Amino acid sequence: MIAVVDYATGNLRSVAEALHRAGAEFTLTADPSVLRAADRVILPGVGEAASAMSKLRERGLDAVIPTLTCPVLGICIGMQLMCLGSEEGDVRCMGIFPTEVRRLSACRPGEEPLKVPHVGWDTIEGLRTPLFEGLRDGEYVYYVHSYAAGTCPATIATTRYGGVFSAALARDNFFGTQFHPEKSGAAGARILGNFLNTTL
Numbered sequence: 525m526i527a528v529v530d531y532a533t534g535n536l537r538s539v540a541e542a543l544h545r546a547g548a549e550f551t552l553t554a555d556p557s558v559l560r561a562a563d564r565v566i567l568p569g570v571g572e573a574a575s576a577m578s579k580l581r582e583r584g585l586d587a588v589i590p591t592l593t594c595p596v597l598g599i600c601i602g603m604q605l606m607c608l609g610s611e612e613g614d615v616r617c618m619g620i621f622p623t624e625v626r627r628l629s630a631c632r633p634g635e636e637p638l639k640v641p642h643v644g645w646d647t648i649e650g651l652r653t654p655l656f657e658g659l660r661d662g663e664y665v666y667y668v669h670s671y672a673a674g675t676c677p678a679t680i681a682t683t684r685y686g687g688v689f690s691a692a693l694a695r696d697n698f699f700g701t702q703f704h705p706e707k708s709g710a711a712g713a714r715i716l717g718n719f720l721n722t723t724l
Contacts, residue, residue, distance in 0.1 A: 526550035526720065527562035529589070529602075531579045535704065539568045539599065542706035546713065548720055556588045563594055564720060569601030573625065573671065574613020576601050590618050595724045596698045600669060603693060603700025612671050621693045621700065623676040628669070629686040638686050641670040648691045648703070652680040654722045655692065655699055655715060663711040665691070665703035672702055699724070 528539060530552040543550050550566075551558065559565055567589065569576055580586045589596065589606075598606045609616045610625035617625075630637045645664045672689035675682060681692035683702075693700040699719065705712035718724075 525562050526564045526566065527559050528552050529559065529565065529567045529585065530554050531576070531583055531585060533569055533571050533576045533579055533601070535568050535570050535599070535706065538704070538706045539566060542713070542716055546716055546720060554583045554585065556584065559585075559588060559592060562592075565589075565592055565594060565596045566719075567596065567598040567602035567605070569599060569603075569605065570668070571601055572612055573601060573604055573610040573617070574615040577605055577610075577613075577615045577617055580605065580618075586618055590620055593697060595719065597719050598698070598700035599706070600702060600704060603702055604671065604673060606693070606698060606700050607673050610671060620698050621673065621676065621678045621695055623673045623678065623690065623693070625671050625673050627671050628689070641668060642672075642685050643668050646683050646685060646703075648681045648683055650679075650682050653694050653699075654724055655694065655718050656681065657718050657722060658714055659711055665701075665705070665708040665711055667703050669702060673700075697724070 606620040678693045678695045679690045683691040705715040
């Protein structure tokens with residue numbers, strides 16, 4: 525069973541549509557017992573980190589998610605909430621990935637400033653782990669974000685936008701993507717398929 529965490533935030537509809545396209549059966553839930561019994565858990569998210577973290581805490585999910593033993597995938601804010609903390613709202617997060625989330629820098633010496641938020645298609649490099657099986661460096665994925673996790677030993681893919689940030693993270697059974705695989709065409713469908721069907 526696939527469980528999608530419903531905590532009153534996030535891109536639930538687009539994730540649900542992507543799972544339907546993949547032929548996957550899933551349930552939307554905030555029930556800790558359902559999450560613990562799941563074969564796979566997806567933590568989606570869009571919005572502001574401090575508010576999203578507050579909603580996880582209201583439901584007691586900030587204590588449940590780090591204890592899960594099945595593969596867990598955080599998407600966008602979902603991944604950021606699995607980091608140590610975020611500058612967005614100056615909030616401490618779940619501490620699964622050993623890195624901090626900081627605002628993207630628009631400044632590049634001697635060049636035109638970059639637009640923040642970072643919206644649209646961009647490439648991912650340095651792909652590691654079975655999450656990216658069948659994909660190559662340089663694949664394009666879709667981003668919508670103003671904050672990003674720094675690189676660290678858990679980084680399994682990077683993107684350069686101003687500086688280099690973690691496009692994806694992995695530690696033990698936990699995975700995260702800053703980009704939206706559910707909006708990333710064939711590459712995103714492959715990543716979701718790998719998460720759902722590959723031994724991770």
